[in-house]
Amino acid sequence: xxxxxxxTWAIIVMVMVLMMAALPVMAEEKPFVEIDIYxxxxxxxxxxxxxxxxxxxxxxxxxxxxxxxxxxxxIVLGGGDxxxxxxxxxxxxxxPVIYAMNQMGFSADVVGNHIFDYDQxxxxxxxxxxxxxxxxxxxxxxxxxFVKPYVMLNRSGLKIAIIGVATEETLLKSSxxxxxxxxxxxTVETVQKYIDEVRGKGAxxxxxxxxxxxxxxxxxxxxxxxxxxxxxxxxxxxxxxxxSHQKVFGTYKEIPVVQAGNNGETIGKIHLLYSRIDKKIIGxxxxxxxxxxxxWKESPGIAKMVDHILADIDKKYSGVVAQNLYPLSNDxxxxxxxxxxxxxxxxxxxxxxxxxxxxxxxxSDIPAGPITxxxxxxxxxxxxxxxxxxxxxSDLLAALEYGIGNESIGEVRxxxxxxxxxxxxxxxxxxIENRLADNSSIDLNKQYKVVTTEFxxxxxxxxxxxxxxxxxxxxxDIKEFFNFALKNEKTVNYRTDGRLSVGYLRxxx
Numbered sequence: 001x002x003x004x005x006x007x008t009w010a011i012i013v014m015v016m017v018l019m020m021a022a023l024p025v026m027a028e029e030k031p032f033v034e035i036d037i038y039x040x041x042x043x044x045x046x047x048x049x050x051x052x053x054x055x056x057x058x059x060x061x062x063x064x065x066x067x068x069x070x071x072x073x074x075i076v077l078g079g080g081d082x083x084x085x086x087x088x089x090x091x092x093x094x095x096p097v098i099y100a101m102n103q104m105g106f107s108a109d110v111v112g113n114h115i116f117d118y119d120q121x122x123x124x125x126x127x128x129x130x131x132x133x134x135x136x137x138x139x140x141x142x143x144x145x146f147v148k149p150y151v152m153l154n155r156s157g158l159k160i161a162i163i164g165v166a167t168e169e170t171l172l173k174s175s176x177x178x179x180x181x182x183x184x185x186x187t188v189e190t191v192q193k194y195i196d197e198v199r200g201k202g203a204x205x206x207x208x209x210x211x212x213x214x215x216x217x218x219x220x221x222x223x224x225x226x227x228x229x230x231x232x233x234x235x236x237x238x239x240x241x242x243x244s245h246q247k248v249f250g251t252y253k254e255i256p257v258v259q260a261g262n263n264g265e266t267i268g269k270i271h272l273l274y275s276r277i278d279k280k281i282i283g284x285x286x287x288x289x290x291x292x293x294x295x296w297k298e299s300p301g302i303a304k305m306v307d308h309i310l311a312d313i314d315k316k317y318s319g320v321v322a323q324n325l326y327p328l329s330n331d332x333x334x335x336x337x338x339x340x341x342x343x344x345x346x347x348x349x350x351x352x353x354x355x356x357x358x359x360x361x362x363x364s365d366i367p368a369g370p371i372t373x374x375x376x377x378x379x380x381x382x383x384x385x386x387x388x389x390x391x392x393x394s395d396l397l398a399a400l401e402y403g404i405g406n407e408s409i410g411e412v413r414x415x416x417x418x419x420x421x422x423x424x425x426x427x428x429x430x431x432i433e434n435r436l437a438d439n440s441s442i443d444l445n446k447q448y449k450v451v452t453t454e455f456x457x458x459x460x461x462x463x464x465x466x467x468x469x470x471x472x473x474x475x476x477d478i479k480e481f482f483n484f485a486l487k488n489e490k491t492v493n494y495r496t497d498g499r500l501s502v503g504y505l506r507x508x509x
Contacts, residue, residue: 033157164210170182249288321486345485382479383477405423418499
């Protein structure tokens with residue numbers, strides 16, 4: 001080879017080396033950057049594929065496939081209430097969900113009210129096991145620093161801050177026993193402080209990861225707790241929501257907002273287009289992605305873990321407590337034949353005048369056929385103590401009215417009384433007619449024997465008048481009672497009895 005040719009070849013090689021070395025820098029300096037934020041909220045331990053629930057293996061497969069479409073610019077976030085809510089998860093203190101989230105590549109999860117289904121020592125263990133950050137800027141825990149206000153991420157060369165925001169209903173809608181010492185800081189002021197802080201640290205995008213409610217009407221308008229927050233904050237670019245189990249995708253004041261239902265049945269997606277030239281987001285798109293086994297392949301690793309857990313659970317909880325002749329349905333915000341039947345059991349078991357439970361106490365239907373211990377655990381997953389007490393008629397009537405048509409906490413569950421209500425009337429006058437088992441009406445000044453739960457007697461879900469009970473007696477674990485009562489009944493043969501009439505129609509004689 002001639003000397004000149006050697007020199008020319010050397011120059012070409014040098015140029016090629018320099019170009020290759022510059023490629024990463026050039027990639028980072030593209031004028032436009034696409035960021036994809038995927039979110040799952042209110043998974044509630046649904047690792048088992050069952051009914052509409054896709055299960056953890058299919059959810060993992062979907063998330064992994066979606067992330068592969070933009071590997072350098074994707075973020076996976078949890079909108080709270082992820083770990084607890086099924087026997088499959090709770091038997092292992094939520095660890096199966098945390099393991100699955102680790103494998104799916106979650107970067108953060110916000111504290112939801114149901115994290116206090118576990119005590120704070122367990123929560124600390126969960127946080128230490130997670131490879132993702134547990135966030136809540138507006139919560140203060142008495143011990144430990146296992147919950148952070150925010151986390152800073154880097155995607156496609158951009159600094160992205162994720163700030164956690166717990167719902168202001170956290171302490172109202174969680175176990176008083178497990179949330180002791182936890183306080184809610186002033187939410188708007190606290191979150192704004194952290195927005196300013198992360199901006200000062202160079203954050204180019206700020207995402208609010210919240211367990212605040214959102215709703216969306218058929219015109220696409222978004223309402224709920226999140227809107228009050230976004231009204232008062234400045235500097236946030238997008239919001240992930242949860243808590244209300246709704247499917248929401250749209251914008252509020254030009255800020256993308258998403259909520260992906262519950263149980264992993266959908267994945268939320270916020271697509272952001274960031275301009276390095278303008279140094280801001282110049283475009284966004286919000287959508288929901290359905291998760292089903294027909295479209296998405298299972299993650300083999302997660303499937304293996306889930307199968308092992310389910311085999312152990314099914315073996316341990318396969319015992320049958322009763323036979324059920326008709327399906328017992330459960331609509332948290334409407335009728336629940338399941339709740340009617342079980343409050344009847346409480347009423348009968350403790351010879352009370354009225355039994356009262358909250359709308360969120362029951363979590364799933366029970367189909368016709370054998371009622372197993374696992375189905376029972378699914379239907380009523382929470383640990384709680386039965387409380388028998390004396391309660392003044394006026395306080396009892398106020399508690400019942402508070403829970404009728406309550407879109408925040410769900411429909412009140414009760415037995416021993418029939419009610420007629422008109423929700424168009426002012427609060428305090430909505431119960432037009434009430435009739436006890438002896439056909440009398442509730443006397444406002446009389447004391448009644450009421451059976452309920454410790455959660456409600458501590459003011460849980462806002463049932464303040466149930467804190468006024470007297471001669472309180474604790475009567476054992478409610479789940480153990482239900483299992484015992486069902487074994488005694490042997491056969492469940494129940495259809496609705498129309499104990500609540502809202503509209504208003506007069507009660508049947």
